[in-house]
Amino acid sequence: MGFKHKDIIGLQGLTREEIELLLDTAENMKEIMGRDIKKVPTLRGKTVVNLFYEASTRTRTSFEIAAKRLSADTINISASTSSVTKGETLSDTARNVLAMKPDIIVMRHAASGAHHYLAQRVSCSVINAGDGAHEHPSQGLLDMLTMRQKFGRLEGLKVAIVGDITHSRVARSDIFGLTTMGAQVCLAGPPTMMPPGIERLGNVVVCSDMREAISGADVVMMLRIQLERQGKTLLPTLREYARYYGLNPEKLKLAKPEAIVMHPGPINRGVELSSYVADGDQSAILTQVENGVAVRMAMLYHVSGGELPTA
Amino acid sequence: MNLLIKGGRVIDPSQGIDGTFDILVENGLVKEVGSMLPAPAGTETVDAAGLIVTPGLVDMHVHLRDPGLEYKEDIVSGTKAAAAGGFTTVACMPNTKPVNDNKAVTSYIIAKAQNEGVVNVVPVGAITQGSKGEALAEMGDLKEAGCVAVSDDGHPVTNSELMRRALEYAKGMGIMVISHAEDLSLVGDGVMNEGFTATELGLKGIPWAAEDAAVARDVYLAECTASPLHVAHISTAGSVRIIRNAKARGVKVSCETAPHYFSLTDDAVRGYNTNAKMNPPLRGAAAVAAIKEGLRDGTIDAIATDHAPHHLDEKDVEFNIALNGIVGLETSLPLSLKLVEEGVLTLPALVEKMSCNPARILGLDRGTLKVGAVADLTVIDPNAAWTVTAEGLASKSKNSPWLGEPMKGGAAYTIVGGKIVYQR
Ligand SMILES: [Zn+2]
Numbered sequence: 001m002g003f004k005h006k007d008i009i010g011l012q013g014l015t016r017e018e019i020e021l022l023l024d025t026a027e028n029m030k031e032i033m034g035r036d037i038k039k040v041p042t043l044r045g046k047t048v049v050n051l052f053y054e055a056s057t058r059t060r061t062s063f064e065i066a067a068k069r070l071s072a073d074t075i076n077i078s079a080s081t082s083s084v085t086k087g088e089t090l091s092d093t094a095r096n097v098l099a100m101k102p103d104i105i106v107m108r109h110a111a112s113g114a115h116h117y118l119a120q121r122v123s124c125s126v127i128n129a130g131d132g133a134h135e136h137p138s139q140g141l142l143d144m145l146t147m148r149q150k151f152g153r154l155e156g157l158k159v160a161i162v163g164d165i166t167h168s169r170v171a172r173s174d175i176f177g178l179t180t181m182g183a184q185v186c187l188a189g190p191p192t193m194m195p196p197g198i199e200r201l202g203n204v205v206v207c208s209d210m211r212e213a214i215s216g217a218d219v220v221m222m223l224r225i226q227l228e229r230q231g232k233t234l235l236p237t238l239r240e241y242a243r244y245y246g247l248n249p250e251k252l253k254l255a256k257p258e259a260i261v262m263h264p265g266p267i268n269r270g271v272e273l274s275s276y277v278a279d280g281d282q283s284a285i286l287t288q289v290e291n292g293v294a295v296r297m298a299m300l301y302h303v304s305g306g307e308l309p310t311a
Numbered sequence: 312m313n314l315l316i317k318g319g320r321v322i323d324p325s326q327g328i329d330g331t332f333d334i335l336v337e338n339g340l341v342k343e344v345g346s347m348l349p350a351p352a353g354t355e356t357v358d359a360a361g362l363i364v365t366p367g368l369v370d371m372h373v374h375l376r377d378p379g380l381e382y383k384e385d386i387v388s389g390t391k392a393a394a395a396g397g398f399t400t401v402a403c404m405p406n407t408k409p410v411n412d413n414k415a416v417t418s419y420i421i422a423k424a425q426n427e428g429v430v431n432v433v434p435v436g437a438i439t440q441g442s443k444g445e446a447l448a449e450m451g452d453l454k455e456a457g458c459v460a461v462s463d464d465g466h467p468v469t470n471s472e473l474m475r476r477a478l479e480y481a482k483g484m485g486i487m488v489i490s491h492a493e494d495l496s497l498v499g500d501g502v503m504n505e506g507f508t509a510t511e512l513g514l515k516g517i518p519w520a521a522e523d524a525a526v527a528r529d530v531y532l533a534e535c536t537a538s539p540l541h542v543a544h545i546s547t548a549g550s551v552r553i554i555r556n557a558k559a560r561g562v563k564v565s566c567e568t569a570p571h572y573f574s575l576t577d578d579a580v581r582g583y584n585t586n587a588k589m590n591p592p593l594r595g596a597a598a599v600a601a602i603k604e605g606l607r608d609g610t611i612d613a614i615a616t617d618h619a620p621h622h623l624d625e626k627d628v629e630f631n632i633a634l635n636g637i638v639g640l641e642t643s644l645p646l647s648l649k650l651v652e653e654g655v656l657t658l659p660a661l662v663e664k665m666s667c668n669p670a671r672i673l674g675l676d677r678g679t680l681k682v683g684a685v686a687d688l689t690v691i692d693p694n695a696a697w698t699v700t701a702e703g704l705a706s707k708s709k710n711s712p713w714l715g716e717p718m719k720g721g722a723a724y725t726i727v728g729g730k731i732v733y734q735r
Binding site: 012089090091109110111112113114116117131132133134135166169172195196197198200201 | 505506507508509510511512513514515516582583624627628629630631632
C-alpha cells in the first residue's frame, strides 16, 4: 500500500496501516543512516522549506538533516509569531513561501490548527512540526518507533504519560498514535494540567496518582514542564511538582523491570526526571533523538510520493 | 399610502390574538384588525394567505459598526440585513469607534438611521466612559439623546463596586443596564468552550463558570440594588438556573440568548472553523438543552442575534487570533422557527421572544398590533426554502457558520411604519 495523504498534520485520522508504513520506512531510513555515505538521491531536485514560527533548534535541525540525507534542497525561514501582530498574516507568509515553489513545507507554529489552515491553502505538502497544544506527529512517530524497537510491537503495551497533558502536543500525538496501534495509555499529572474529556480520545485512562499510572507500565513517558508557561496558577512550586510528578529510581521500580523511560526533551533535570533516571540503563532518550531523523526522512519521503531506494 | 394585509394568520400575543384576520394600515398606523375588511381606495393589498403576520420583530442586540468600523457594516447595510431578516427595530451596541458613550455619537446614529436606515434603530449607550470599566458614562445625557439602555457589551464591567454603582445610577436615570457577563480571569487566553472538543483540537478552553460566575454576581448586584438588569447572550445551563432562581425570588432580571446557542454546539469549531468562534463560545449539548428549556419555561425572555459582522480578513486567520462573532440578522428567524417545529416553543411564544418581550424590556412602543400602534409588521413565510450564501446576505460581512446550509422559513414582507421595506 502507499501513503495517500498530501500532508501530515497529525497522527489523528491515520490508519494503523499508514502508521506501520511510516514506521517501517523509518527503519529502512535508519539502515541508510548506518551506511558510510548517509545520503540517497530520493528527493533530489525537491525543495523543502522549514518554516518555524517558534524557535526549536532540535526539531528544525532534525528535519533539515532528514531532508539533506534525501538530497532535497532545504531553506530555513524563522518567522516570529509576533510578526502576526505587525500585520503579516499566515496567509501572506504562505503566499511568499509558495513563490519559492517548495514541494514540502515543514512548519512549526504556536497556534493550534495553523497547519490545517495552511494545508487548505497551498498545493504543496505540509508537514506539522508542532502546532500549539494540538499535535507533533514526528515526535509521536519517533516515540512509537523507539517503543517498537524495544518491544517488537505496540499492541498491548501499557504506556504511562506523566505531566502537563493540557499543553502538550506530544501527548496528543502519542495518544492518537498509540491508541490507534492498540496500546493502552495511562495519564497522570496535576488536575490543573489534565484537560477535560481526554479519556474519550481512545483507550486512555486518567490516573489520579502517578504511581498508579506507571505501575506495570512498559513505557514511562515524562513530559516537559514549560516553566515559562505554568505561571503561578497551575502548580505551586517545582519542588512539589518533582516530588509528586517527577520520576526517580524508587518510583520507576513500579514499572515493569524491562520498562523504558522516555522524554521529548529538553529535560528539566531534577524536575521531571532525576539524573539517575535520565542517564540510567532504562533511559531511551538518546534513542528517541536518533530515531527522530529516520522518522522525519520517512515523513518527507511519503508526502513527496518518491521511490524508496533499494539497498 | 395605505396597506391591507389580507388573510394571514395573525399572531399578536400582546392582545392574545391568534387567528386568520386582515389588517388595515392607514397613515403608518394600525387602523383595524378584523375579518373581510374592505380596502379603501388607494390601498395596496398584500395577500398573506398561508403566511403569518406578527408585530414587527425586535432584535435587542446587534452591532452595526457605525461609526468607525464601516468596512464591516454600516447603518444602511445593517438595517437592510435586519429588514431581510424580518426585523423592524434593532438595538445597536455601543462598541463603535468612538464608543457610544456620549450624546454626539448617539445623535449621529439616530440621525443617520432616520435619514438612510431601512428599519428603526435604537442605540444602546455605554455603561462606562469608553467602555473601559473605570468611570460611569453620562447616562442621563445618553438617555436624553435617545439611548434605550446602557451596556459595555464586548467587555464585562470587571469592577464589582463600579457595576453596583452603575445599576444604582442607571435606575435613577430610568435606563436599564445590559450586562455582558464574563469573568475575564477565568477566560484567560481561552478561545473556545472548555471540553472534549477543545482538548482534542488542542485549543485553550473557556469554562462555563466564566459566564455563570459573572451572571451570578450581576444578579446579586441587581438584587442588592433593587435595580432592573438584563443579561445579554446567555449560553450556559448555569446562567439559566441562576436567572430562573432569581426570577422566582422576584429579582427584576431579564435575559436573552442567541440562535447559535440553541442551534450549534462546540462541535462546529472542528476544522478550526473561525465562523464558529464567538463570545460567549458555543457550548456542549447539555448547555444547548438547558437553553432550550430556559426558552420553554420562560426564563429566557428574548431571542437576540448578537449580529457581529467581521471582515473576511479578520476571520480568515488562525483560530487563536480570529475575531469573535457571527452575522445573525438574516438567519435568526428560520433558526428560531425550528424551535416551533421541535415543540420547544409555540408560535405565539416565539413571537413574544422575538418582538413583544424585547420591545417591553427596552421600553419601546413596539411589539404590538393594537389599533393605533405604529404599523411595524413582519409577514413570515414559514415554508420559504432558501440557502445561506455570501452573495445572498445583505450584510456587508459574510461571517456566518451557516454558509451553504439550507434554511426553512423567513420574512415574506417586512413593514416599517406602514411601508414595505423588504419583500422576499
Ligand atoms: Zn456581548
